[in-house]
Amino acid sequence: MSERRVVLVTGGTGLYGMAIRRFVESEASEAGATWVFLSSKDGDLRDRRATQAIFEKHKPTHVIHLAAMVGGLYANMAKKVEFYRENMLINDNVMECCRVFGVSKLVSCLSTCIFPDKTTYPIDESMIHTGPPHPSNEGYAYAKRMVDVLNRCYADEYGCKFTSVIPTNIFGEHDNFSIQGGHVVPGLIHKCYLAKRDGTDFTVWGSGTPLRQFIYSLDLAKLTVWVLNEYDSTDPIILSVDEAAEVSIKDVALMIAEAMDFKGKIVFDTSKADGQYKKTASIDKLRTFLPDFRFTPMKTAIKSSVDWFVANYDAVRK
Ligand code: NAP
Ligand code: GDP
Numbered sequence: 122m123s124e125r126r127v128v129l130v131t132g133g134t135g136l137y138g139m140a141i142r143r144f145v146e147s148e149a150s151e152a153g154a155t156w157v158f159l160s161s162k163d164g165d166l167r168d169r170r171a172t173q174a175i176f177e178k179h180k181p182t183h184v185i186h187l188a189a190m191v192g193g194l195y196a197n198m199a200k201k202v203e204f205y206r207e208n209m210l211i212n213d214n215v216m217e218c219c220r221v222f223g224v225s226k227l228v229s230c231l232s233t234c235i236f237p238d239k240t241t242y243p244i245d246e247s248m249i250h251t252g253p254p255h256p257s258n259e260g261y262a263y264a265k266r267m268v269d270v271l272n273r274c275y276a277d278e279y280g281c282k283f284t285s286v287i288p289t290n291i292f293g294e295h296d297n298f299s300i301q302g303g304h305v306v307p308g309l310i311h312k313c314y315l316a317k318r319d320g321t322d323f324t325v326w327g328s329g330t331p332l333r334q335f336i337y338s339l340d341l342a343k344l345t346v347w348v349l350n351e352y353d354s355t356d357p358i359i360l361s362v363d364e365a366a367e368v369s370i371k372d373v374a375l376m377i378a379e380a381m382d383f384k385g386k387i388v389f390d391t392s393k394a395d396g397q398y399k400k401t402a403s404i405d406k407l408r409t410f411l412p413d414f415r416f417t418p419m420k421t422a423i424k425s426s427v428d429w430f431v432a433n434y435d436a437v438r439k
Contacts, residue, residue, distance in 0.1 A: 133158025293338030
């Protein structure tokens with residue numbers, strides 16, 4: 122008889138979690154595996170008792186931990202204390218429950234925006250703790266950095282198999298399209314939609330010059346399931362498109378305008394912060410394992426996200 126396998130995905134209703142769900146339901150259904158996708162309605166992971174109750178109920182053998190207080194540059198600048206405290210609580214509860222309940226593998230999620238601000242490029246996995254993060258998101262960054270520290274501590278002290286993935290900027294269907302609180306791609310999709318509908322300018326915040334590597338959520342979902350099944354190290358692994366696929370925020374705005382068929386004027390509000398200029402990440406480590414992995418072209422993924430947003434406008438998170 123095959124071993125019981127229950128994969129619990131925290132944050133299963135978010136951008137990243139929904140992509141894993143779509144991938145698992147369409148392509149990766151493993152015989153005998155049960156997948157549980159959690160929302161905050163299943164229990165507040167800031168609360169230890171609620172977290173324990175979830176682990177008692179589902180008895181997971183594997184955990185993909187995505188739940189977090191998440192936001193774009195402007196939300197991070199405004200709520201540093203909450204980004205630190207809420208994420209520390211969530212991560213502490215999930216990691217400790219994974220230990221106590223004997224979870225055989227935990228994959229947690231970091232982000233390339235937690236790397237040092239002043240650094241050399243490209244960034245790689247060895248550089249997380251080599252300097253302070255950009256001040257705009259230091260609350261979030263230090264909470265996330267502690268996950269990497271604790272992965273090693275849990276391995277040393279308890280022999281736990283905990284690891285982490287480091288995605289670059291993610292986008293796709295089921296994103297948080299809040300203009301004030303969300304990330305750049307969903308924020309710009311929403312703003313472009315309103316500009317087209319209302320016949321107004323499409324306003325991009327900042328200068329448009331910062332550079333980012335964007336990964337489509339479904340590509341990330343495939344890679345994350347591979348990490349769960351095949352990647353054996355405690356050390357983190359960057360999950361991103363290649364360095365050559367880095368684009369400027371202006372490029373992104375143009376792609377969104379094209380996908381939305383927006384013909385009006387695009388303006389840049391330089392009174393708004395640019396945040397970190399770039400955080401170019403190397404995927405040499407990923408390529409040693411998966412040299413042939415093919416990413417969805419960004420224009421194709423943007424078109425798919427824009428179409429999904431327009432089709433689901435009334436229901437999307439915004
Ligand atoms: P998201 O769309 O905002 O989803 C967040 C998820 O976390 C939702 O399922 C939410 O549940 C859940 N959640 C939040 N607070 C919770 C709490 N107190 N208790 C239980 N569940 C809670 O975020 P995302 O973009 O998918 O991000 C997922 C992970 O990727 C995070 O760890 C984030 O730091 C990381 N990441 C994101 C990006 C990016 O560009 N988006 C880039 C790098 C790394 P509800 O739906 O019920 O609210
Ligand atoms: P970051 O990659 O962690 O900095 O987070 P974001 O996804 O919020 O991307 C921020 C970059 O996009 C900054 O350079 C912003 O100035 C720029 N940007 C342009 N328009 C927007 C917008 O409408 N929302 C957000 N969040 N960022 C925007």
